[in-house]
Amino acid sequence: MKPTIKIDYVSDIACPWCAVGLGNLNQAITQLSDKANFEVHLHPFELNPNMPLGGQDAIEHLTEKYGLTVEQVKANQANIRLKASEAGFKFHPEGRKRVYNTFDAHRLLHWTGQEFGLEKQAILKKELLNTYFCLAVNLDDQKNLLDAVTRSGLDQDRAQEVLTSKEFANEVRAAEALYINAGISSVPSIILNDQYLLQGAQPPESFINAFEQLIQKS
Template structure:
């Protein structure tokens, strides 16, 4: 009887819904996701994490072909090339610490990411469990590690295939406007909720952690929320 009770208790880990609001062209989002993944691994069977990736565009008005990144950041934030180089090195080191590779020299342009978000929404609706997560990671890798343009249909479809999703169905989505309205609605919902920078990680629709935090911050939050749920 004791053994059976213990087994039942061990299998009843609380489920945490995690909405990861981010853009595929946001380096701190890639860092934050890698840190969150490691935190989830650390807590192990104490919690069951349900990850959902929600859209946020850093540059919704960006034109086709994108903009040279130094020019873009100088115009948007007033930063100098030297300041940007320092920040890129900080990002590279933070990524390395959580196992994500930034090859910043290959990322010389900022692109529109709306179609990437449409595909992520599609993957959440029509994909199998875990495939939206895999697509998000593939998109981060394509841009930040491989220096590819996330506005390119070929790049997007390569990411779809690497995530095990149906590339023919994805091509249909890209050829039309499926999931455009739903994606814009979700973007607006998070803007209306006061989210104006990413990553924003929302636990159970109530608790927010902002930024690419260290693994320990996410681990502490997961353990605390799991204890409260238990």
């Protein structure tokens, strides 16, 4: 019998490296699917929980947050686009235009996991990342979130109910607090079998190496 490896993936829709890490993780899982079963649980983290409606210009935000020049930010973005392409995400060539609050996206992900399971949740996660980084559209516009729901094969009317209410707000806040209190301060953070922590957008080879060690231990 193949062992099951549990993966807790803590990340934010507004984090480009979270998209890269998730793509690389999925590549590693595909390569080792004959040796183990993988159970991926997606958990919320907000990089900008206090971002007001309307967001902030992305270049302005990144230069202020990291103390970089505009040229440095653009060079970093070019590097991220390359890594994202290798991970299966075709980021918009001009980059995301603004940085937004992602709480509603996390509520939709929680709803999907609760009512449809992990596989559908993973599909919606990818579509939300595509919405933000590949389409580079406004995350404050609920239509863009609902379009991601539709592309994921989920019930748009039910999703609209979630968005227009405060449904799953407490659950998302509790999940965020759980990982912050556990010491998670940057994303992506990946916890394997409730024991081993990997941080950052690991390449597929790092995930494969970690998985193979867990398989051998089992």
